[in-house]
Structure formats: C-alpha cells, structure tokens
Amino acid sequence: MENLISLVNKLQRACTALGDHGEGSTLPTLWDSLPAIAVVGGQSSGKSSVLESIVGKDFLPRGSGKLLPNSSGIVTRRPLVLQLHKIDEGREYAEFLHLPRKRLTDFAAVRKEIADETDRETGRSKQISSVPIHLSIYSPNVVNLTMIDLPGLTKVAVEGQPDSIVQDIENMVRSYIEKPNCIILAISPANQDLATSDAIKISREVDPKGKLLQLCPSGERTFGVLTKIDLMDKGTDAVDILEGKSYRLQFPWIGVVNRSQADINKSVDMIAARRREREYFTNSLDYKHLAHRMGSEHLGKMLSKHLETVIKSRIPGIQSLINKSIAELEAELSRLGKPIAADAGGKLYMIMEICRIFDQIYKEHLDGIRPGGDKIYNVFDNQLPAALKRLQFDKHLSMENVRKLITEADGYQPHLIAPEQGYRRLIESSVVTIRGPAEASVDAVHAVLKELVHKAVSETVELKQYPTLRVEVGNAACDSLDRMREESKKATLKLVDMECSYLTVDFFRKLPQDIEKGGNPTHSIFDRYNDSYLRRIGTNVLSYVNMVCGSLRNSIPKSIVYCQVREAKRTLLDHFFTELGRKEPKQLASLLDEDPAVMERRAALAKRLELYRSAQTEIDAVAWSK
Numbered sequence: 001m002e003n004l005i006s007l008v009n010k011l012q013r014a015c016t017a018l019g020d021h022g023e024g025s026t027l028p029t030l031w032d033s034l035p036a037i038a039v040v041g042g043q044s045s046g047k048s049s050v051l052e053s054i055v056g057k058d059f060l061p062r063g064s065g066k067l068l069p070n071s072s073g074i075v076t077r078r079p080l081v082l083q084l085h086k087i088d089e090g091r092e093y094a095e096f097l098h099l100p101r102k103r104l105t106d107f108a109a110v111r112k113e114i115a116d117e118t119d120r121e122t123g124r125s126k127q128i129s130s131v132p133i134h135l136s137i138y139s140p141n142v143v144n145l146t147m148i149d150l151p152g153l154t155k156v157a158v159e160g161q162p163d164s165i166v167q168d169i170e171n172m173v174r175s176y177i178e179k180p181n182c183i184i185l186a187i188s189p190a191n192q193d194l195a196t197s198d199a200i201k202i203s204r205e206v207d208p209k210g211k212l213l214q215l216c217p218s219g220e221r222t223f224g225v226l227t228k229i230d231l232m233d234k235g236t237d238a239v240d241i242l243e244g245k246s247y248r249l250q251f252p253w254i255g256v257v258n259r260s261q262a263d264i265n266k267s268v269d270m271i272a273a274r275r276r277e278r279e280y281f282t283n284s285l286d287y288k289h290l291a292h293r294m295g296s297e298h299l300g301k302m303l304s305k306h307l308e309t310v311i312k313s314r315i316p317g318i319q320s321l322i323n324k325s326i327a328e329l330e331a332e333l334s335r336l337g338k339p340i341a342a343d344a345g346g347k348l349y350m351i352m353e354i355c356r357i358f359d360q361i362y363k364e365h366l367d368g369i370r371p372g373g374d375k376i377y378n379v380f381d382n383q384l385p386a387a388l389k390r391l392q393f394d395k396h397l398s399m400e401n402v403r404k405l406i407t408e409a410d411g412y413q414p415h416l417i418a419p420e421q422g423y424r425r426l427i428e429s430s431v432v433t434i435r436g437p438a439e440a441s442v443d444a445v446h447a448v449l450k451e452l453v454h455k456a457v458s459e460t461v462e463l464k465q466y467p468t469l470r471v472e473v474g475n476a477a478c479d480s481l482d483r484m485r486e487e488s489k490k491a492t493l494k495l496v497d498m499e500c501s502y503l504t505v506d507f508f509r510k511l512p513q514d515i516e517k518g519g520n521p522t523h524s525i526f527d528r529y530n531d532s533y534l535r536r537i538g539t540n541v542l543s544y545v546n547m548v549c550g551s552l553r554n555s556i557p558k559s560i561v562y563c564q565v566r567e568a569k570r571t572l573l574d575h576f577f578t579e580l581g582r583k584e585p586k587q588l589a590s591l592l593d594e595d596p597a598v599m600e601r602r603a604a605l606a607k608r609l610e611l612y613r614s615a616q617t618e619i620d621a622v623a624w625s626k
C-alpha cells in the first residue's frame, strides 16, 4: 500500500509544478481530488512542533516572536506541502520542488530556504500567499505522509500587517480544509479551553457531519490533537477528552508533548524529545492507560494508515476525474491546433500542409462537395444567355442601320452582285457586341471563385491560428485568380474576335440568290437599295449572327472553365509555393505568428495533459495491483 501514498505524493508535486493547486481554476483540478492532511490551529498552538515531531527533525522556521519581542508572529505565510518518504536506510535529506535535484542534508538550511522562498513570493511584507511551497523529506525515521502546514489562525493583525490578514488567513485555511478530500489535523493546546479552540471552530464549520450528535462536535475527517499536555495547570488533566468523554470527535483525540521553548533553546534533539514524550505518557499516572495511543509517533502512524484508506476509497473518483480531464484537454488542444515547428524545414512543411488543406477545401467547393460551385453554372446558364438576349441584334439590324452600313461599305462604288463588304460590316458590328457579355461572364465567374477563396480561408481551421498566413494565403489565391481572369478574358474575347475574322462560308453559299428568289437582274443599282432587298440582307445577317451567338454561348463557358476554374483547381497556390521556397527562415516564422496567448495556453494544456496521462498510467497500475 505504500505506493498509494507515493503516487499521491508524485501527483501533488506535479500539480504544484503546473501551478495546479486548486486555485483560480473553474475546472475541478487534480489537486483538489488528492487526499492530504492539513494542519490547522491558532497561532502558537503547537502546529510546527507537531509537524516536526512527526518528521523527527527540526526544520520549520520558528517565529522569532517566540524568541524575540516585536516580531511579526506569523511565520507560516505560505502553505507548506510536506511530503514524507520513508527510505530503508541512508542519510536523511530534504528536497524542494523549486530547487530540483538539490539534496539538503542540513535541516537548518531547509528552514532558511522555507523562510526565503516565502519571502520570494510574498516579499518581506508579512503578507500571505496561497501558492504552496513543496518540500519532500526522505528519512528512515518517517512514515509516508503528505501534510500541509497552513498559517496559524489569529485574532489580531500585528504591526505592518493589514487588518484584513486575520480574514485572509482564515479564508486560505478554509479553502484548503473545505475540500472533501482534506483530512484536518486540528491542533489545540491543552492548556487553553477547548471551547475556544480556533482549530475546532473552523473544522466544525467545514466538516459538520455528526454535528447533530451532541457528543460528536466535529465530523468524519477531523483528527483532534491536544498539545501542551505537560503545561496544564496543576490539578487539571485531559483524560476526559483523550478518553472521548468530552469534546468527542469521530476519531479519538491524540495527546502529544512537544519540546518546550526551553528545550528548543537548548537544542534538545527530536529523537530525545520523542523518547521523553513516550516516557511522559508511560510514566504518567493519569495517562499511562492511554499511552499506546498517545504521542507523535503514534499520531504519524495513525495518520499514514488513515491516509491510505482514504486514498484507496478515492481512487475510482480520481480515475474518472483524470479520464474526463484528459478528454477535455485533448479536445481543447485539437481546437487550438498543432504547435509551430522550431526549424525552418518544419515551418515550411507546416505552411505547405495548411495550404494543402485550404486547397482541398477550395476544390471541394468547386466540385460540389461543399456549396458555392453551382454559382458558376448559374453564370453560364442564366447570366450569359440573358446578357446575350439583351444585345437585341434585330434592333441593330434595322432597315435604317442596314442601309447605312451597306451604303457606307460600298463607298464610291456600289456593289455589283452582292454587298460583300456590307455583310461583313453588319456581321462584325453585331458580333463584336458579344464581347460585353463574354467579358461580364469572365468577371462573374472570377467573382464566384474569389468568394469561394474567402469561404475556404475561413473554413480552414488551421489558418485561424495564424492570422498572417491566413491573409497571405487569401491574397495569394486572389492574385492567382486575377492572373487567371486576364488569361480568361484574352481567350474568351479571342473566341468572339475569331467569329469576326472568318465567316462560315457554307452559311452564305446556302443562301438563296436574288434570281432564285424571283428578283429581277435587270433592276437598276438604285433599286438594289430598296426596302425588300435590304430587309433580306438584314434577315440573312440576323440569322448568321444568331448562329454565331448560339455557338459562342456554348464556347464561352468552355473557355472560362478552361482558363479559370480548371486552372484554379490546378494551380491556385503554385505561385505562392514558389515564393515560399525563396523565403528566409525569419520570413517563414513571421507567417506563423501565432497569438502568444494561444501559444501559452497550448503549452500549459500540453503540460497538464502530460501530467494527467502519466497520472492515468500510474494510478491505473496502482488500481490494478490492489
């Protein structure tokens, strides 16, 4: 079972390293779920003495107030998480979590470091802080135990301290002991009335179970320790309390006799003090029948045993908390995205990878897997035909206009057989108007493609992480689309121009000639400009232009898709990639300029996840070996 306590020790150390000590978190933290023993009591009630005698070492800073006048009186100003590890043999040593791998064998140095580390966090202001100091003691003379030493409860602030300190200390103590997993070691001096004990008062508030039973003033996780039994007034004793006849708690009170101030001043060592304590109880007429369950040694063993039982019962709860937390952490980490690679190659790879994802999403829009690509078809199916219709060739080929163009084309020499030039002019002037709708279609498709770029950018979760890359990818894609639009315009307008440059001969060959139509070849040239003649020319031209328009209506979309849509699918970011290859590592880094807050959050989450995962492995191992 020893590994149970060492598991909890390990987890507590890891929690402290992560700053996860139950404060400032909205989630239940692992720390909160780990059982521990908190030592509470009024100032000078003997808390430090009890802790030291359980450890069997002198290592806690002592209020110089106890030795010198005019001092602050508050020595413990930060919680001290004390983990005792029993080792089989060897010299005892201490280690602070904030000084990794530094073994201290001189316990006077340990005391100094506790005082210094307290000052580092709180300044020399005599303020208090709830950030714990973590100390592990390895010794053959201890039992495996985790204890938290808390500042002593007080009723008045001393000089240099704000009045709020009284309440602040109480709040801090309460924040530790109100957690259901906290075992409370309530220290009360025997030479004071128990009815006024600060320790009993506060533990009763947070652990009220059994309160209704008059005999049982405090509940299921409070252990009462009676100090200073040797200092009780002559004629009084604590037998009734220790026997459970008065001030009864669920667990029997344990009496201890610590070193007196005079012993401390004389540097009586702890081993001798323990021996003397044993002798005190066994030789005392009042207490010898209780001696087997009195004293610091018994207290240490009893606490260790109790802690094991509690831990055992909490394991399923801790396991489920760990599993739940791992799932939450993983979900949040995946929301935050991958961390940035350190080297330029890694960065380049990462950028390409993100671009690839963007490109894929973009293609999905065009291919109908995601919405939006259908707007392109809408251009071809509605916008282009409607625009072509609006050209109104029939109006352009009005009699007046036909006459005008034919006459102009004839120039000084009226046509003799057929108005060849006139036809050409009429056709050209009509077909050329198709350039407008053709160009508009190119622009309309370009607009759709651009809109899809913006959509794909915002749908690429990986880009959200990197605002600069997001802008650059968006810009690069739009630049490519601009280039494609130019190409597309050229190609599409060429199609229109081609129709002007060479007319379909067959169409004209198949036209019925004047004579065949019953025209009179002997008509004068002047007659050739008569209405029916011109109307026929207009009709011929209109049907030719309509034919051309029909075929352009089919070929313009082909050209647009070829030059823009197909190209966008194939080479949207090619240009960007070429430029990327030329970039310096610094420039690559600037593309991946993640929000520092996100980076910090990810690092913190990753650390926490690591803690929870290793906790999961260890706790599972312990649970299986039960």
Ligand SMILES: Nc1nc2c(ncn2[C@@H]2O[C@H](COP(=O)(O)OP(=O)(O)OP(=O)(O)O)[C@@H](O)[C@H]2O)c(=O)[nH]1
Pocket (backbone or CB within 6 Å): 041, 042, 043, 044, 045, 046, 047, 048, 049, 050, 062, 063, 066, 073, 074, 075, 076, 151, 152, 153, 227, 228, 229, 230, 231, 256, 257, 258, 259, 260, 261, 262, 264
């Ligand atoms: N004779 C005798 N003196 C004790 C006993 N327990 C504590 N003392 C003395 O009481 C004084 C206060 O004891 P501490 O252990 O420093 O008390 P504390 O609760 O840690 O005090 P703060 O840290 O100031 O809150 C010291 O001078 C101890 O020597 C005891 O059982 N018998």
